Amino acid sequence: METKARKPYDGASRKLLLAFDIGTTFSGISYSILDPGKIPQILPVTRYPSQGTAGSDSKIPTVIYYCKNGKLAAIGAETLKEGIEVEVEEEGWQIARWFKLHLRPKSAIVAGEEPVPPLPCGKTVVEVFTDFVFYMHNCAEKFITETHGAVVWASLSKDISYVLTHPNGWAGPQQTAMREAAIKAGLVPNTPEGRARVVFLTRLLSNGMSLAAAKEEEDEPPRKKTKLNKAAAAKGATQAKEGDGVLIVDAGGGTVDVTSYCRQPDGSYVEIAIPACYFQGSAYVTMRAKAWFTNFFKGSRFKDDVDALTHTFDAKTKPRFQKVDEKYHIPFASVRERDPALNVTAGRLRMEGSDIASFFKPSIDCIVNAVKEQSAAAHVPIRSVFMVGGFSASEWLFQQVKAQVEPLGIAVSIPDQHVNKAVASGAVSFFLDSMVSSRVSRAMYGLSIYQVYDSTNTDHVKRGHKVEVHSVTGKPCLFGFFRVILPKGVQVTTTAEFVKHFHRQEFNRADLDKYSSEILMYSGESQGSPWINDEPDMYPVVCTVEADLSKITATEEKNPKGETFYRIEYSIVLLFGLTELKAQVAGPASIIFADGGFA
Structure with missing residues (x-):
């Protein structure tokens, strides 16, 4: 079955969509001018200020030079200009290279791994990211203005939607940092409406399975002998037997992202195993x-x-x-x-x-083991592995992976095609086409709650020494029970809601108006006890959900002492979709992601 044709844009007014793919070593921009009733076209930015050969390449280095005082000296394509090495040495400029890796989750750091180069001039990763996002936006403005006219840019620039890509191992804290950089760079205002204009896609969603757009590797410059095109990988996936599993290995500059898909009769794709992200890129x-x-x-x-x-x-x-x-x-x-x-x-x-x-061996071992783990976990057989991303252009890497994986009965290939478009085109395509209809949850998410002590429950009895009297209801309770809202390893569609019902009690009704609760993620390997104290270090706080519950009707009750208290019942709804975690608590709620979620 062929990929479904892109539908005409159904918006009421003309709109601009910009996608920034800020890779570990190289970055790119793509865009689409959405006209009501017309089929959107995806276009790359192929001309950057100070670029040597305009139009020949749609990628620029993810590199920034700072002066000694911390001011910007050169950035992106500017770092390629002839003789810059002399300026760097004479002026004492400091370099920010591979700075994206400073956003990686703390949980991704492996003992003994090679240290990421420190950021220069005391900069934070958000500050560096802000500088690069600001530069990318200026490049997009200049290119679109020169290509389509200043009037077009002026008419669309006030309400641009932005798509930012990231590795599939990143989540709320990394997205929060990237959105903060977009706000500081002036792309959107710091309002609910402005923040909603910045959306995120994992690189594998935008690169590996964006079937409608051709796009080039992100994290390495083009090779003369080995040419690579992720869209061709996707084309190969469409030609695979319907129902068979296809594993996309996206080996880039910083990460190796792996996700397994199965093609559905309607042409969409569903994940068939929990995706993984490894920091073993080039x-x-x-x-x-x-x-x-x-x-x-x-x-x-x-x-x-x-x-x-x-x-x-x-x-x-x-x-x-x-x-x-x-x-x-x-x-x-x-x-x-x-x-x-x-x-x-x-x-x-x-x-x-x-x-x-x-030097290559740890990365090769990582990819081979990832293929084996995905194959073991997938609920349909994986028949094909498509290696995409700039690192896959390494002949040594590819041949070593191929030699170890193909004896397992799994074909390994790199499509030998090359189309000069930025990888960010995939983000635009996925945003418009949404070819992936569901993914697999990578962890359990839930809340810490209490349970009223039940003397007939053997699990409660063995914890009898931990019983506490609830300060409001006066009932004996056990605290620290992990109430799962979203289980691990289940299919999550773009619209699926995961709902659990809860209740709260306070002596004063007004104390129930403002709700705040921490969403926890179980990061351990067991499927055993749901009591948090059994593995206290395995339940990190993902985010805090806040909501106004003042309009919920409260009931009056009395505790054993005859004291009156108020009780409300409410539901927490988590929506995981394909990109960001969203929540509702008896209505819209705000999410505040935990600090220190990245290294």
């Missing part, structure tokens, strides 16, 4: 290489050349590496430099292919 290969170089040249006269060596490795050696039994020569210093003891000849470091292979 940047981590470079980090491991830098650590090796630093150790190798420790105490030598070349110790200050490690950054230059790392840059050359990242730009040339890493993407071209293919054979473990060859020697590789990496230039980093003057051709007059020579030190046989350190394998340096004519300013080049001679390295064994086996050492370079060791």
Whole structure:
């Protein structure tokens, strides 16, 4: 079955949709001018200020240089201008590279992993993100104004909808930080209406399964030999046998995102296993290489050349590496430099292919294990793996994964097509087409509540020493019971509501007006006891839900002491959809995500 044709835009007025894909190493912008009654077209921004060759590439480096005083010196395409290395050295500029990784969830940090480079000039990740979002918006404005005219931009710029992409392992805290950056950058006002104009999509939703748009890899520059196109991967998925599982491995600059889908008769896709996100993208290969170089040249006269060596490795050696039994020569210093003891000849470091292979190994092992885990968890057989993302353009990475996965009876492929469009096109396409109709919940979400003590319940009896008298009702209770609102591993459609009913009691009715409760997520592996105290560290606070319950009718009751108290009953509704967590508490509610949700 072919992909369903895009429908005409059904809005009442003309509108502009902008998508920013801020990748770990490269970024891109796409947009669509939505005209009522017309089928939307997705267009990439292909021209950036200071870009060497306009129109040839739709990606720019995710790099910022700051002056010593913290002011912006160069950003994005500006960092590619000829001779900038001299300015950097002479002016003492500091670089913000791979800054997106500072947003990663704390739970994603693995002991012993290579450290992410610190942010310069005491900057916070939100401040750096704000600078880059502001720059991206200015680039979009300049391009659209030059392409469609200043009148068009002026007529649409007051009510733009923005789509921001992120790895599928990110959630509320990361989305909150990105939305805050959009507000600080002046994209939208800090109002409920303004915040609603910023929406989020995971990279796998926007890249792996956006069937209607062709798009290019995000996190590596184009290769001459290996060309890559995520849309072609999706096309291959549409040709797979209906009902079979398709696993998209999106290997980018920072993360490896994996999601399994099954194609439905109507052409839509559903997730068939809990998606996963691993911080093992190509940047981590470079980090491991830098650590090796630093150790190798420790105490030598070349110790200050490690950054230059790392840059050359990242730009040339890493993407071209293919054979473990060859020697590789990496230039980093003057051709007059020579030190046989350190394998340096004519300013080049001679390295064994086996050492370079060791930098890739953790990422390769990660992908292979992820395929095995997804295959074991999926409720339909996975027959095909499509490797997408810039890191998948590495011939060594692809061949190693292929060699280990295909013996499992799973085909591994990289579509050999190339269309010069930014990966952000997928975000626009997904926003318009919504090809994925459901996903699988990755964890249990719920609240901590109390239960009235029941002497006939054996579970209560064994916890009898923890019984407390409720301060209002006067009844013996056990506190810290985890009431699940959304179970783990269930299909979540775009409109599904997960509802649970609760009640509260207070002596004063006015004390019931303002509601605030913490939504918890069970992050452990067991399916055992629902009592939070059994695994107190496994129930982090995801967010706080706040609502006004003043209009709910309260009933009067008396406790054993004869004291009158008020009781209200209400429902908490969680909507997980495909992007953001939303909530209702007997009506609209606000969500405040927990602080410190990222590293």
